[in-house]
Amino acid sequence: MKKTLVYILICCFVPLVQVFSQVQLVSNVHVLTMENDEVLKDQAILVENGKIVKILPMSEVGNYKGSTVIDGGGAYVFPGLAEFHSHIPVAQNGNTQLQEEAMWLYLANGVLRVRGMIGHASHLPLKERIDSGEIDGPRLYLSGPSFSGTSVSSAEQAAQMVRDEKAAGYDHLKLHPGLEMVEFLAISNTAKELDIPFGGHVSLNVGLEASLKGGYKSIEHMDGYVEALIPDYSKVLDPKQAGPFTMLLVKEADLSKLPELVKMTLETGAWIAPTLTLFDRYFGYKPAEEYRNIPEMKYMSAEQVQNWINAKTPYEDAGVLTKENVKPYLEFRNMLFMTLHQAGVPVLMTSDSPQVFNVPGFSIHHEIKLMSDAGMSNYEILKTGSVNPARYFDEEGEWGVIKNGASADFVLVKNNPLEDLETLKNPIAVVMRGEYFDQNRIQEELAKIEANHKR
Structure with missing residues (x-):
């Protein structure tokens, strides 16, 4: 088991000495626990063996002189973010470089929970290596x-596939388009029997109602x-008429049907x-070539960036991604997003990384901005990346909050994220399982990744 590495900070988050300890005190911080929208000012967080033992006022810090003290310098602490798509x-022929790089890109951006949505056998040992501290x-x-x-x-093969994935140790099932109703029902029934959650795209021959129910x-x-x-579902089934994700038909949507769909979503849980950022970037009207040299692309290989450009260019060449087509589509999606959210449908923080122009970790901040632009409050946005993901896997209180007994996974930022979402882009430090990564370590890892993909 890897020991917990911490840094003693005197001021300005400059590490002076590296020490090993199982008990540490992150002092002089303001804590957003995410149990509510209040900030606890001038606090300290006592961590032992990867767990939060206590949140205490600074006036009581003197009672814990045996702990390694990390001076938070007045930073704001929150439970970190999630990327749940x-x-x-x-891993290619046993080469795990890209996997390990992606994990650090998430950590460097304060993303502490990730739900993989296209599985591969090489993901299981990756999870084991992280869980073991390797x-x-x-x-x-x-x-x-x-x-x-x-x-x-x-249907029989689909049911067996569910059983095999459960036995292999996967946490979730991912459904993509193209399923027939009988196949979907076999997946659904078997997943319920084995108590493994599932979700994904809605197959056209299954439909939203059957998927929800x-x-x-x-x-x-x-x-x-x-x-x-x-109204005319035959148009939906015709990709030339519908366009990607039914973009070209959005003006024909009958909004009188939406309340019933919202009600059904709530009833089925x-x-x-x-x-949002996938659609903004992949299916937006900003030309693909303009993304080639944006700052975070330096952490991806030239081949990967070119593949993303190649994925978007055919839609541009076909005249699909014009502002006339895209703008009402994105506005519709924002309306749908806020309608579902305001009705009480729970939301997960997701950006579909690494997908077209969405670099791991960095894309979450694009998603946050788009959620904010759509009208979601800062507190509700933070919930989608902390409290909500824990609830999704029935682990509420175990993580995604800062409270006694919760996992010591949290992020330090300069400003109050309830007032300034931009502050989330530049973590001062990240604590994962009680291990403290300061800004120097974060930048060191990012520099390594950049050097691996030098143009």
Whole structure:
């Protein structure tokens, strides 16, 4: 088991001495516990063996002289963020470099929980290495290989695939388009028997209503809602008329049907994973080439960036991604997002990274801005990346909050995130399982990743 590495900080977050300790006190901080929207001023957090033991006022710090003291310098502490729709890289011939880089890109951006949504066998040992302390990274929740029109050939095979993924140790199932109703029902029924959650895209031959009533726990990309609102479903089934994610039909949506869909979502207990930044970047009208040299692309290989450009360019060449088509579509998605949220449908923080122009960790901050622009409050945004993901996996109180007994996973930032979301982009320090990573360590790891992909 790896020992807990901490830094003694005197001021300005400059590390002077590295020491090993199982008991540490992060002092002189303001704490946003996320149990409510109040900030506890001038506090200290006592951590022992990776757990939060106590939150105490600074006046009581003198009672813990045996602890390693980390001076937080007046920083604000919150439980960190989540990326609950990620595509974790696959280890190629045993080479785990891209996986380990992605884990550090998440940590460097204050992302401490990741739900993988396209599974691969190489993800399971990655999770084990992180859990054991062999390598650094956020806590992982893994979906298995996806269920789709190409991976599923019959109801019987689909049911066996569910059993196999549960037995392998995956936490979740991911559904992609192309499933027939009988196949979907086999997946649904078997998953319920084995108590493994599932979610994903909504297959056109299944539809939103059957997906919700069949037990989808999360609707990724808010998939299926636009399609369910189109009066002439034959147009939805025609990709030339519908466009990507039914973009070209959004003006035909019958909004009188939306209240019933919202009610059904609430009744079935489904969650939404909006991935607003995926649509803003992949299907937005900003040209693909303009993303090539934006700052965070230096952490991705030239080949990966080119692949993303190649993925978007055909839509541009076909005249699909014009401002006339895209603007009303994105506005509709914002309306749908806020309608579901304001009705009480729980939301997960998701950005679909690494997908087209969404670099791990960095893309979460794009998602946060888009959620804010759509009208969600700062506190509710932070909930989507902390309290809500813990609730999703029935682990409320174990993480995603700063409280006695919770895992010592939290982030220090300069300003109060309830007032300034931009502060989330520059963590002063990240604490993961009680291990303290200061700004120097974060920048050191980012520099290594950049050097690996030098243009």
